[in-house]
Amino acid sequence: MKLLITWLINAAALFALPYLMSSVKVTNITSALIAALVLGLVNTLIRPILVLLTLPVTFLTLGLFILVINALLFWAVASFVDGVQVNGFVSAFFASILYSIISWALAALILK
Numbered sequence: 001m002k003l004l005i006t007w008l009i010n011a012a013a014l015f016a017l018p019y020l021m022s023s024v025k026v027t028n029i030t031s032a033l034i035a036a037l038v039l040g041l042v043n044t045l046i047r048p049i050l051v052l053l054t055l056p057v058t059f060l061t062l063g064l065f066i067l068v069i070n071a072l073l074f075w076a077v078a079s080f081v082d083g084v085q086v087n088g089f090v091s092a093f094f095a096s097i098l099y100s101i102i103s104w105a106l107a108a109l110i111l112k
Contacts, residue, residue: 002111009110011036013103014084020098023091024078031083039077047073070096 015032017024026032050069051058058065075092078084086092 005111006107007033007036007040009106010040010103013099013106014039016102017095017099021091021095023087024095025085027083031081035077035081035084038081039074042073042077067093067097070100074099 011029011032014036015026015029018026026035047069050073051066054065054069071089071093074096075086075089078086078092086095
């Protein structure tokens with residue numbers, strides 16, 4: 001049940017992004033649900049491999065390169081899922097940070 005609620009929270013955070021950033025477009029809630037699911041799977045399966053492969057760069061940048069990895073994965077998922085559009089890497093960078101903050105805040109409020 002907690003996994004389903006987390007998925008819905010992430011979809012709501014993704015659906016809220018276009019209201020905060022004009023460079024991100026989500027056409028409907030179905031696209032947000034699918035993108036949240038794909039983003040969760042990508043973050044679970046691919047992100048650890050990328051973090052491991054880029055470990056030297058991550059150490060040199062004191063962990064800030066993980067933000068770049070998050071942006072690249074967010075951008076990739078947006079280009080893969082129909083109905084979700086991000087206008088470039090810089091938009092994906094700030095959108096991934098904002099998405100993380102929104103989903104964290106919603107989870108803190110709902111999953112007490």
